[in-house]
Amino acid sequence: MFSTRLDRERLADLGAAAAERLLRAGVDLVALSFVDNSGISRVKAVPAGKLASVAAWGVGASNSFDFFLATDSIASGAHSLGPVGDLRLHPDLDALTVLAAQPGWAWAPAWRYDQDGRAHPQDSRALTAAAVGQLAERGLSVRAAFELEWVVTDPDEVPVPGPAYGYARLSRHHDYLRKLVSALDSQRAEVEQIHPEYAAGQFELSVAAADPVRAADLAVLTKETVRRVSEACGLRASFTPKFQPGGVGNGGHVHLSLWHGDQPLCSAGNGPFQLTPAGEAFGAGILRRLPALLAVGAPSVISYLRLTPHHWAGVFTAWGCENRETQLRLIRGAAGQRSTAANWEVKCFDLTANPYLVLAGLIFAGLAGIDAEERLPPPIDVDPGSLSPDEAAAAGVVRLPTSLPDSIAAFEADDVLPKAFGEELGTTLLDVRRAEAAELGALPDAELCRVMRWLH
Ligand code: GLU
Ligand code: MG
Numbered sequence: 001m002f003s004t005r006l007d008r009e010r011l012a013d014l015g016a017a018a019a020e021r022l023l024r025a026g027v028d029l030v031a032l033s034f035v036d037n038s039g040i041s042r043v044k045a046v047p048a049g050k051l052a053s054v055a056a057w058g059v060g061a062s063n064s065f066d067f068f069l070a071t072d073s074i075a076s077g078a079h080s081l082g083p084v085g086d087l088r089l090h091p092d093l094d095a096l097t098v099l100a101a102q103p104g105w106a107w108a109p110a111w112r113y114d115q116d117g118r119a120h121p122q123d124s125r126a127l128t129a130a131a132v133g134q135l136a137e138r139g140l141s142v143r144a145a146f147e148l149e150w151v152v153t154d155p156d157e158v159p160v161p162g163p164a165y166g167y168a169r170l171s172r173h174h175d176y177l178r179k180l181v182s183a184l185d186s187q188r189a190e191v192e193q194i195h196p197e198y199a200a201g202q203f204e205l206s207v208a209a210a211d212p213v214r215a216a217d218l219a220v221l222t223k224e225t226v227r228r229v230s231e232a233c234g235l236r237a238s239f240t241p242k243f244q245p246g247g248v249g250n251g252g253h254v255h256l257s258l259w260h261g262d263q264p265l266c267s268a269g270n271g272p273f274q275l276t277p278a279g280e281a282f283g284a285g286i287l288r289r290l291p292a293l294l295a296v297g298a299p300s301v302i303s304y305l306r307l308t309p310h311h312w313a314g315v316f317t318a319w320g321c322e323n324r325e326t327q328l329r330l331i332r333g334a335a336g337q338r339s340t341a342a343n344w345e346v347k348c349f350d351l352t353a354n355p356y357l358v359l360a361g362l363i364f365a366g367l368a369g370i371d372a373e374e375r376l377p378p379p380i381d382v383d384p385g386s387l388s389p390d391e392a393a394a395a396g397v398v399r400l401p402t403s404l405p406d407s408i409a410a411f412e413a414d415d416v417l418p419k420a421f422g423e424e425l426g427t428t429l430l431d432v433r434r435a436e437a438a439e440l441g442a443l444p445d446a447e448l449c450r451v452m453r454w455l456h
Contacts, residue, residue, distance in 0.1 A: 015055025058088025077431030124356035159201025216355035249306030252351035267342035285369015292414035294407035297349030309385030314347030
């Protein structure tokens with residue numbers, strides 16, 4: 001549970017109890033991680049026996065991490081202290097997890113505080129918690145899940161063979177997939193589905209929906225588990241949006257359902273496809289802000305190589321029911337299950353994004369839609385990329401930003417997001433994006449793919 005102030009005594013007690021449990025279970029090291037603005041998980045590790053003191057007092061981490069690019073260059077910016085200053089990483093002990101594929105290790109996502117115990121304004125996990133708090137003020141909650149796609153290669157970086165969605169690719173890697181699901185299962189990440197995807201060597205995995213902070217934690221944990229199990233099986237896993245120029249990319253689709261208590265708001269209403277007014281307004285708020293949200297959910301120069309029409313990546317400002325070419329897809333599920341299955345899927349995001357910022361941004365956008373009682377335009381039930389210019393104009397369908405600088409401009413111009421992210425985080429996010437655009441923007445596609453292939 002996030003709190004703006006640390007209760008050090010209570011945390012020390014909880015840390016001591018956790019240390020005892022871990023040591024009894026043969027765990028002697030704990031990785032504390034957070035995700036930076038460039039979407040990379042950064043980490044410090046501590047001996048399990050030190051958890052009482054670490055929970056209460058944290059572990060040092062430089063302020064400069066907020067300015068890291070995915071390439072490890074460091075951006076400058078209005079809020080940068082350069083090499084000066086220190087933050088403290090505090091493990092969230094509620095999320096402490098013994099790692100199945102990394103024997104002797106546990107993991108906990110960290111909150112970041114300053115040395116006086118004040119929450120760090122650039123803590124993306126705290127931003128998600130704040131967004132959840134704003135939902136709760138209106139009696140609402142969101143359940144969310146990230147869908148992971150990745151390319152598996154042999155050690156020479158050649159994608160593993162087998163046809164798209166092909167049984168042959170699954171049977172050849174049956175042991176790998178089983179080890180992966182078993183590791184996730186023992187880490188309380190409930191796998192819903194796993195399958196070979198369209199692109200060469202590509203697989204996809206989805207986990208059960210959870211509250212937003214937990215859903216983002218699961219995105220981090222699942223990714224690191226895929227990476228570890230792949231390596232243990234003599235394989236490599238790449239989550240890059242585009243493994244090589246051309247072809248289909250790796251998405252990081254996000255699913256969200258809106259609730260009022262146990263009443264589902266994405267179904268059981270009288271709106272289009274049985275949306276309730278709040279469920280519709282939440283989707284409308286997201287739809288309207290997806291060009292700006294692209295700076296959060298498709299945050300890398302390489303993200304825009306993936307965002308091309310007819311690749312199921314959702315590159316038009318349109319929504320549709322079960323339409324895999326719209327950026328916002330309403331999923332209803334099978335008749336009979338719709339009350340709990342219906343959800344919004346955002347298709348245009350990828351796994352170079354910081355999942356905490358993604359969920360915070362989507363919730364802020366959806367809430368703005370609810371507060372303004374926004375309505376959805378008519379749904380699109382064809383591939384929006386196949387509309388003539390006149391048809392697209394009549395339906396209000398336009399292409400999403402096609403480059404990082406364009407989505408940065410959309411974020412800056414947005415009426416809700418910069419304010420909701422706060423001055424420090426909102427500004428630094430764009431400082432990092434601009435620095436990545438400057439460093440990587442002119443690379444030829446093949447070189448960009450090579451540079452980014454193993455970073456996220
Ligand atoms: N690989 C596609 C993407 O880049 C998504 C395919 C699917 O709909 O699962 O987003
Ligand atoms: Mg997929």
